[in-house]
Amino acid sequence: MPNAELVRKRREQILKGASKVIAEKGYQETNISDIAKELGIGHGTFYRYFDNKRHIAEQVLSYAVDQVTQLIVDVDPEAANTILDYENQLKEIGSRLFDFFNNNRELAQVFFFEAYGVDRDLTTKLQEVIELFGTYVERYLQNGCQKGYLLQDLDIEITARAINGMIFAGVLRTFQKNNGEVERDRWIKSISALMLSGMAA
């Protein structure tokens, strides 16, 4: 096995182990030796692959963010031509997000909670990612307004972030209740309904 490949593999192993321990104990309560113990390696080995404790937290978050980002990039914000198209897109992305965080509970824990306990920089980084999601949703709304199936006077900037707020609230709640399928569809349905027609009788 070429050396670079081994390094990549080891790094990933440690990343996995660290995610698990951090998700379980919390970042501050996690010692490097906890991670080492989890992996059955000497704690000195950890430092061969990561600079320091901060570094692993950053990498775990980066990994989570990358994975989440992968979930949405292949859906084209300009693809929908009717409100029905859009609703389907919504349901598709929603399903992916809900499923991802429910199937990757450790990453979810880090994404939603632990990152804030590391330091200001990482908190900021996470906020930037959420903001990125905001701009992404903006593009969907933009498209809807242009195509005419969304209200012309929509406050796109704000509405995009509001929608994001609902989605993250839902993802977080199903993650916490750990009742996967059960609530997932109710959330997707409720969010879609609110977005498309509101709740007035």
Added chain:
Amino acid sequence: MPNAELVRKRREQILKGASKVIAEKGYQETNISDIAKELGIGHGTFYRYFDNKRHIAEQVLSYAVDQVTQLIVDVDPEAANTILDYENQLKEIGSRLFDFFNNNRELAQVFFFEAYGVDRDLTTKLQEVIELFGTYVERYLQNGCQKGYLLQDLDIEITARAINGMIFAGVLRTFQKNNGEVERDRWIKSISALMLSGMAA
């Protein structure tokens, strides 16, 4: 002044100073002596009013939560009889929340970020508060359904949390952008619009 009153006052002073320092430096980066220095007291004095570092964090969060809770308790979830009443209630509560977090930036910082950096227990506590807000919003929706101005088949439990997600997203974003008034009204308007009629053309 009775002794107990003096103690209460001192406790509050320390709470204020601690809020400020924690909001500025972050919980983990805050030393007890930083708080003492901020207040011009000996750091031993701190321990006469709070058990330990954890305790002050808990108190700061409790204080923030109490304040926020005060903002909504005097609005009666059963008061609205028409969708217009409800819209006005919504706008009232929204305004209060936006204003509160913008005018109490230190508490906002603790509420939105620092609490997660303390430990699992406090994170859980914060989640419970948010859940409480969820049940509160449920009552508004319940009332709307009963009175007939909201959709009969509304998924109340989920929708309530979705609305909360929007509100907190908005409050957090205006707090972070620190542009108070400017975006506040756009958020309230956008959220109300989504809730009541959605965004379909």
Added chain:
Amino acid sequence: MPNAELVRKRREQILKGASKVIAEKGYQETNISDIAKELGIGHGTFYRYFDNKRHIAEQVLSYAVDQVTQLIVDVDPEAANTILDYENQLKEIGSRLFDFFNNNRELAQVFFFEAYGVDRDLTTKLQEVIELFGTYVERYLQNGCQKGYLLQDLDIEITARAINGMIFAGVLRTFQKNNGEVERDRWIKSISALMLSGMAA
């Protein structure tokens, strides 16, 4: 006791204890906890008075250098008018140096050996002190040439350092052999003889 006075006293106590331990075990082999143990204090206390391990080494050396410098500053390089005056000055300073290092063996150990084991900076600092001694001896020679009792064509710069070399060699050797009085006078006599008339028959 005023606070500043207490701090000064404590610092001095620690300095003494550190000198002892460093002289006994060597700088590298000395742990902060060794110093603390020697003094019967907690090792955290050490850090209330000194920034870090490096700091104490620097202070110990500084202290030694100050003490040694005190030994020579009150002898006026311009005071001697005859070669006999000069010889007496020589014997006076020599006696002081020999006695000092024999009576302050811990400082001697640090001065002659340990300082080099700390780092480049401290080594340089020590070299600068020795150079300072060189310039000081130069002034004696300068005076002797001007007054006419020393050779007119003396290479003052070099000769001054050569004399220093003899003195330090002697001080170091009597320190190491720890035979104080016994060799001291032989050294002073031999160095004086060499300086004044050489050893040719």
Added chain:
Amino acid sequence: MPNAELVRKRREQILKGASKVIAEKGYQETNISDIAKELGIGHGTFYRYFDNKRHIAEQVLSYAVDQVTQLIVDVDPEAANTILDYENQLKEIGSRLFDFFNNNRELAQVFFFEAYGVDRDLTTKLQEVIELFGTYVERYLQNGCQKGYLLQDLDIEITARAINGMIFAGVLRTFQKNNGEVERDRWIKSISALMLSGMAA
């Protein structure tokens, strides 16, 4: 090439590399991997030729000491019959020493500084070498007294070490100022002058 020869050669290569790195960074600051990197070998290889870090320091010093010793062993302390002979011997040995340390700066650095940073044992070893030089100079003086060209009542033991002190002071200073030729001759001349006739007018 016989195996033993290969080993000898490798050992010497590593010794050279180690000397360089130790002289550059200082013994304590030098890692085994620094030495390996310098030589372009794996750091495990180092341990095939030297027992441990301490061992290489010892060997580097031994090597330096051997080289220096080589410089003086071929001059016969009993060869000089007149004070002029002796003066020439002096100048010969002086020149060699000055040149050696100026042309082997890495060894000089180790000899004068780094050896003290290793441990007590090595420091002692170095002191023994210097003492050896002392006994060697003694033999020259002994010869001079016997032959009658040096003072009969010379304190040979002490004077020998005093002379050594001058020589090492000079060698060290020219090494540090790195001005080779320029000061070398002034030192040799000044030391000779002091030794033979002193500096009285």
Added chain:
DNA sequence: TATGAATGAGCTTTCATTCAT
């Protein structure tokens, strides 16, 4: 009641050394 000097548990990190490949 207020103080801050003293404390040491407990952490992160380094790096000489080993040994399987």
Added chain:
DNA sequence: CATGAATGAAAGCTCATTCAT
């Protein structure tokens, strides 16, 4: 014979907490 991945002893340092004054 050469390598470098793995290791863990060992050290410096921080800071929440205590308690004598």
